[in-house]
Amino acid sequence: MLTLQKFFANNKRTIVIGMTVFVAAALLLQYAFGLGFISNWLYGAVGVIGLVPLIIKAINSLKFKVVSIELLVSVAVIGALIIGEFSEAGIVTWLFLLGEVIEDATLAKTRSAIKELTELAPQTAWRVESPTDRNAEEVDVDEIDEDDYLLVKTGSQVPVDGRIVFGDGHLDEASVTGEPLPRHKSAEGSDEVFAGTNLTDGTIVVQATKVGEDTVFGKILELVEEAEDSKTGAQRFIDRFSKYYTPVVLLIALIVGIVTQDVRLAITILVLGCPGALVIGVPVSNVAGIGLGARHGVLAKGAQMLQSLSEVDTVVFDKTGTLTTGHPAVVHAQTLSEDVLAWHLAASAERESSHPLAAAIVEYARTTHSIDIANLPAVSETHVIAGKGIVASVEGHHVAIGNEALLAAENIALTTGDNDTNEWKHQGLSLVYVAVDGQLRIIAGIGDALHPTTITALSQLRERGIKHLVMLSGDGQATVDAIAGELGLDEAHGGLLPQDKADFIKQLQTQGRKVAFVGDGINDSPALVAADLGIAMGNGTATAVEISDVVLLNSDISKLPTAYSIARSTVANTRENIGIALATVLFLFIGLFAGFIYMASGMLVHEASILIVVVNALRLLRKKLDGGQVRKN
Structure with a gap:
């Protein structure tokens, strides 16, 4: 079964395309040429093909004592095939898998950012016996111990966290602090240096104080990996809904079948109980919202990101390259x-x-x-x-x-x-x-310097309902305070390392705040993944863009209030579609037991409800933005 599961997982898109062709051909043969017996074979083939991955998922869920929506659909499709309702079986499985493909496409997340971060970490170093020794030996960074002396020349990376014991020079610390200006450091002040930073001029000897995973750069890697893993367990709405809905529908069908001895009626309940409009309506709303965002320079990487953005009440900004130009x-x-x-x-x-x-x-x-x-x-x-x-x-x-x-x-x-x-x-x-x-x-x-649109963007965020605006930076507190005063921020903290930013965000979350973090650099990675929502500037580092949940294209901070408005409109549209889907199921059950809805007419209502939720979702694409606020066309 594992092999079969991998096959369907790796070829889901191709399988759905094939099922779509079969359904289109069946509809054409049935209504244009009256060849119902051939269309039934095509519908049946679609039902059987789509049934396999559903059964696999249902069985896997049952292993963890979870009654999933896949179980309901599987039982309904099997029943429909048994009683000869091939069109219902085919259309139900096709719609269900089509919804999954659409959602998978929007939720696809890359983990190449982890690989890129790893490649940026120093791999070798030049070890010397004393601060004045110049007979350096090249060693792997894994061989370095605390208190070792390491020679760093112009243009080289610092391989460890440590303190300068000889020489001086300017260090580009953007990979750790995010600040654009090189800092002059010397042995005279026993200044600290960080692994992964670059010596732009001068020659220094560093005594290691932290090596490997204990360095600041190593902690960045660790935090990103942990947060990425934790985010993959997010459950879709349908999974939460099915926890209660699926057992209820199965129980109703069972009771009706036992009491009435009418197998066809019981199967009809299962078929009509499959929430087709919900399956397709939710992802279509999300895709429409994502499309609207892309049209206006906002790239959301999935449905959950829009949901999270709509709930944000606190926005935390990195300074350099986010509120400022970064140059x-x-x-x-x-x-x-x-x-x-x-x-x-x-x-x-x-x-x-x-x-x-x-x-x-x-x-x-x-x-x-x-x-x-x-x-x-x-x-x-x-x-x-x-x-x-x-x-x-x-x-x-x-x-x-x-x-x-x-x-x-x-x-x-x-x-x-x-x-x-x-x-x-x-x-x-x-x-x-x-x-x-x-x-x-x-x-x-x-x-x-500040981005020209920063002040206006922050003002619009407050108008939209964001309650708390915070700036975190690796720069000095005096610089941070000056910018915060100009922008009217609620809080501003300077002199922070990447892990400090992540810790600050976690502290806000313990206060019950829903936090979004906006950044652009590798050093922002821990904060981006620690926040409830990570937002990256599009011209920032590839790592920040890849691990974030939302990207502001062209690094335009004025797109942030636009993104927030789109997210709220998308969530509202999704809730409308959920309401339509649930109302449809309720109407079908009432009609079935009242005697004016049967399987054929019920499937017609199902398909009509699916059309309604799709049209409702597409209304998002017809809306325009007025000063960042979504309004009807």
């Missing part, structure tokens, strides 16, 4: 002279650097001061000073660009009179100073 940009700038020559010189010098802050200076010069980047002054000499900045000669001018330490080394005074930059520092911006020929000419505050 360093000049947020504020002061030009301490009337001409723009300093910006031409600064852009020329910074174009020679690969540092992210340098790119922000060049882009600001191009967009704000209309400087032609293709025709910048020639740079004759450059010198990068690690941890400080860059010094260059540009058309005879001595240009120094960097932090306060660089200007101090160049003996350039920072006193700027009324040009106070303390507020920029309070906002967590990185200050970049540009000096030309020994004179301070430009001060730029560089940080992660």
Whole structure:
């Protein structure tokens, strides 16, 4: 039976396509050519083919003492075949399996994200005997023990969690903290580093404090795997419904059969009791909602995701790449002279650097001061000073660009009179100073700018009924507070690692909140899967997109209130279809016992109810969105 079960599971879509062809041919032969005996054979073949997977599922459910809807359908189909009602047997099994195929298609989830995360983890490392030793030995990461010394060079990954005991450099920690700006760390401060982060410049020796699965990156992998496994056990509505409905219908049919001695009547009860409109109506509503979302840049990965989104009352945001652009940009700038020559010189010098802050200076010069980047002054000499900045000669001018330490080394005074930059520092911006020929000419505050639509999107979420808006970030608390104040958030917490974000979400859930988390990076993975609903920005990492439940295409945060409205409309439409389906079954039972409904007329009512729920579901696709709010066409 296991082999047969695997065959039907692997070929379900092909089997349903074949059944659809048979049903269409049977209808054509029956009504167009009057060849009822041939159509009965086709209906019977469909019934037998569709019966096999239903029986297998029913038996498997009974092993766990669960009376499933598949058992009801199986008994009804077998009875219909016995008494010669081949069309009813064929149509019932076809509709049931068709509904499963539609739902499976929308609920298909990929686990390739786990593989991608694993591949991103460091595989080897260079081990040395002491902080000053340079005779490094390449070893597998599994061979590293705590307190081992490891040499990390420019462009390499840090293989373990640890502390720097020699050297300094800039580390790209986006894979762990999600922050776009490299952080300068050194042995002087015994700074901590994390496995999976990249050393963009410099050379360091790290003493391991955590290795393997105990590292922050290892915990990300572990949390994602656990949460993925826990989500696969979600039960569909029909399963919960059948827990009570199936035994009741079977019992009624049995009692009626025993009391009346009318086998045909008992089987008719079973056939009419199969909730065909429910089987097809629920997934069609969900598919219509998913289609409406896709049309408006919202990709929901299944029915349960829409249901969960409609119930959300708290939305937690990652900062970088979600509420903000995720790229360093000049947020504020002061030009301490009337001409723009300093910006031409600064852009020329910074174009020679690969540092992210340098790119922000060049882009600001191009967009704000209309400087032609293709025709910048020639740079004759450059010198990068690690941890400080860059010094260059540009058309005879001595240009120094960097932090306060660089200007101090160049003996350039920072006193700027009324040009106070303390507020920029309070906002967590990185200050970049540009000096030309020994004179301070430009001060730029560089940080992660808000998406243009962020403020409007959050306002619309509150209008839709979201009660609590929270931001979590690996960035400093000062930066987080500044952004939270601008956005009017209810809570904002900085300095968090990936597991901290997941723990915070779990804490909200213990308070009875229904939580959605919105993020875009690998570091957001634990939070995405810990939340009741994970929402990824479409231009984020493939891992975040794959393990999330909903994706906002083009990373447009303004699509979030749209997604929420679509989810609520879809759930409402689904409930309407459930009501229609249950009302149909009730009407059929009343009609059967009152004597005005028989198997043939009952199947006609069944098919009519199926048409009604399909048309009702398709109404979703005809609706338009007005400012993120679903409205009728």
